[in-house]
Amino acid sequence: xxxxxxxxxxxxxxxxxxxxxxxxxxxxxxxxxxxxxxxxxxxxxxxxxxxxxxxxxxxxxxxxxxxxxxxxxxxxxxxxxxxxxxxxxxxxxxxxxxxxxxxxxxxxxxxxxxxxxxxxxxxxxxxxxxxxxxxxxxxxxxxxxxxxxxxxxxxxxxxxxxxxxxxxxxxxxxxxxxxxxxxxxxxxxxxxxxxxxxxxxxxxxxxxxxxxxxxxxxxxxxxxxxxxxxxxxxxxxxxxxxxxxxxxxxxxxxxxxxxxxxxxxxxxxxxxxxxxxxxxxxxxxxxxxxxxxxxxxxxxxxxxxxxxxxxxxxxxxxxxxxxxxxxxxxxxxxxxxxxxxxxxxxxxxxxxxxxxxxxxxxxxxxxxxxxxxxxxxxxxxxxxxxxxxxxxxxxxxxxxxxxxxxxxxxxxxxxxxxxxxxxxxxxxxxxxxxxxxxxxxxxxxxxxxxxxxxxxxxxxxxxxxxxxxxxxxxxxxxxxxxxxxxxxxxxxxxxxxxxxxxxxxxxxxxx
Numbered sequence: 442x443x444x445x446x447x448x449x450x451x452x453x454x455x456x457x458x459x460x461x462x463x464x465x466x467x468x469x470x471x472x473x474x475x476x477x478x479x480x481x482x483x484x485x486x487x488x489x490x491x492x493x494x495x496x497x498x499x500x501x502x503x504x505x506x507x508x509x510x511x512x513x514x515x516x517x518x519x520x521x522x523x524x525x526x527x528x529x530x531x532x533x534x535x536x537x538x539x540x541x542x543x544x545x546x547x548x549x550x551x552x553x554x555x556x557x558x559x560x561x562x563x564x565x566x567x568x569x570x571x572x573x574x575x576x577x578x579x580x581x582x583x584x585x586x587x588x589x590x591x592x593x594x595x596x597x598x599x600x601x602x603x604x605x606x607x608x609x610x611x612x613x614x615x616x617x618x619x620x621x622x623x624x625x626x627x628x629x630x631x632x633x634x635x636x637x638x639x640x641x642x643x644x645x646x647x648x649x650x651x652x653x654x655x656x657x658x659x660x661x662x663x664x665x666x667x668x669x670x671x672x673x674x675x676x677x678x679x680x681x682x683x684x685x686x687x688x689x690x691x692x693x694x695x696x697x698x699x700x701x702x703x704x705x706x707x708x709x710x711x712x713x714x715x716x717x718x719x720x721x722x723x724x725x726x727x728x729x730x731x732x733x734x735x736x737x738x739x740x741x742x743x744x745x746x747x748x749x750x751x752x753x754x755x756x757x758x759x760x761x762x763x764x765x766x767x768x769x770x771x772x773x774x775x776x777x778x779x780x781x782x783x784x785x786x787x788x789x790x791x792x793x794x795x796x797x798x799x800x801x802x803x804x805x806x807x808x809x810x811x812x813x814x815x816x817x818x819x820x821x822x823x824x825x826x827x828x829x830x831x832x833x834x835x836x837x838x839x840x841x842x843x844x845x846x847x848x849x850x851x852x853x854x855x856x857x858x859x860x861x862x863x864x865x866x867x868x869x870x871x872x873x874x875x876x877x878x879x880x881x882x883x884x885x886x887x888x889x890x891x892x893x894x895x896x897x898x899x900x901x902x903x904x905x906x907x908x909x910x911x912x913x914x915x916x917x918x919x920x921x922x923x924x925x926x927x928x929x930x931x932x933x934x935x936x937x938x939x940x941x942x943x944x945x946x947x948x949x950x951x952x
Contacts (some may be wrong), residue, residue: 462838490895555676558579564586565879567719568721569877570584582641591604593623595760605627606627617678621636624655636653649724649726651695652664655695656679658678661682669679689714693728693738713728713815731842732831735747735771752829764779778797782817784808813923815923829948840854840855861883862876863886867881869922870923875933894902923951
């Protein structure tokens with residue numbers, strides 16, 4: 442499939458100097474915070490009980506740092522944090538090419554390894570892929586990085602690596618969550634059996650860019666909640682539930698209970714107010730809103746939260762009470778709602794207010810949808826490229842609001858409607874078609890601009906290319922994910938397995 446030179450999509454690839462990441466893909470080598478407690482020596486049920494007397498480990502590393510949708514600054518344990526791929530299931534584990542087959546093409550599953558979750562230059566579970574060599578798990582099934590073949594709970598084993606749970610007890614594969622649900626890799630007949638909510642070709646497979654509550658994990662960064670409870674003496678555990686409050690119960694990446702467009706744009710139980718299909722799998726999850734993180738959502742630093750002191754210093758409207766990141770979640774705002782926080786449109790009845798700081802006394806004009814449809818408090822006048830923003834609703838032409846490589850202000854409007862390979866992003870919708878936002882940059886980094894088969898070079902984002910196909914195994918998907926620009930006539934349709942996405946107004950959305 443080729444992208445035409447005349448396509449609108451390719452016309453937007455050139456971006457302003459300063460929006461291209463100067464380094465390679467991925468974040469630095471930070472790690473999640475270890476804790477002593479969680480009753481990990483007895484329950485292993487994925488619950489997070491806080492500091493206690495148990496001898497388990499609760500890893501509260503940020504989910505956003507490993508998030509395939511890159512929500513965060515990438516300063517923690519991410520999918521490219523350089524921890525080497527030798528500790529996990531790579532091609533040496535019999536993964537084969539894995540470019541379109543079932544999870545069974547991963548080989549015998551004789552050594553699953555904790556590396557399936559992502560440690561060093563590989564693509565994490567649930568991400569889009571074209572080859573098994575790109576995936577941390579070594580398995581690419583249906584263009585999604587899948588969990589490799591392994592022994593289900595109850596299967597005979599001689600070592601941990603033979604089991605999907607990576608836990609062999611008394612020569613039998615044991616559960617890591619007390620049987621609450623079937624974790625990744627285990628056999629299934631219906632999606633309701635799986636913690637991930639996604640049964641594919643007889644095994645539980647990822648539904649999102651992060652693991653759901655009670656699913657298997659090796660660190661907090663694997664989990665949507667940012668919490669992984671690991672029993673003493675084990676290398677893996679189960680994801681804990683998110684510690685949200687207020688008007689939401691599901692953070693970015695979690696399965697959601699309502700489709701935003703069907704429930705009037707409210708997003709069901711999502712803190713981001715956006716429940717929509719995750720591009721690679723087609724399963725409805727809470728999509729990250731563009732730009733800053735909304736109230737109740739996950740975070741790694743104060744500056745990521747809407748209404749933070751950093752955004753106040755950038756001149757965005759405020760109530761004078763900075764929002765902070767506490768225990769990995771953005772706190773509730775005090776007073777009027779800062780730019781970027783969710784609000785209620787006149788056409789909806791969502792459980793949110795209209796008291797945007799940018800439009801007190803005239804709230805109707807201050808609550809506008811960002812470029813993926815989330816109603817956000819925004820400035821009355823849009824900003825050009827390089828100007829401070831909290832969300833794409835602050836930017837002209839629907840341009841993305843992306844992390845600022847210079848750090849101050851934390852988010853700036855891009856000069857284009859999509860950002861190319863290696864450029865900073867807050868969500869996959871920021872990236873040009875074919876790329877996903879992984880650890881804060883559009884990946885595959887350096888894998889070529891869609892349509893030219895070459896690499897992105899220089900401070901201007903490179904050239905638009907000659908309309909050729911991507912190089913083999915480049916990792917570039919030949920379709921657009923939710924919120925991304927699309928143009929079926931130019932060879933950039935919406936991903937066919939993404940829950941009925943359609944191209945409306947130049948972006949993939951769900952009717």
